Amino acid sequence: MSLFIDETGTPQPERRQQAQLRDIFDDVVRLVQPYFLPGTGLNGQHPDFWVSRTIRDTYPDLTSQDVQVLTSAAARYYRENGAGGTG
Secondary structure (H helix, E strand, O other): OOEEEOOOOOEEEOOOOOHHHHHHHHHHHHHHHHHHOOOOOOOOOOOHHHHHHHHHHHOOOOOHHHHHHHHHHHHHHHHHHOOOOOO
16 A cells, blocks of 8 residues: 655555556646646636647557546646646
8 A cells, every 4th residue: 555645744545546657747737837827718607628638649558537637637737826837
């Protein structure tokens, strides 16, 4: 079982089920950042289609489920941290 160190420095069991996606998450977040910037020209629409298409084009070996997980995770990341990604 994999462990991670929480913010208090205590080892915790890994909760994530798809650890292989964690390896590419930082790259995905950088890759799709432009879709979450204000004034991107998406006319107020959610960028999910373009985000998932960009992920699929960049990582063609991912399953549809993996693409959806990364799309949702990136959207959550930018909701919580803003397009500047300060978190």
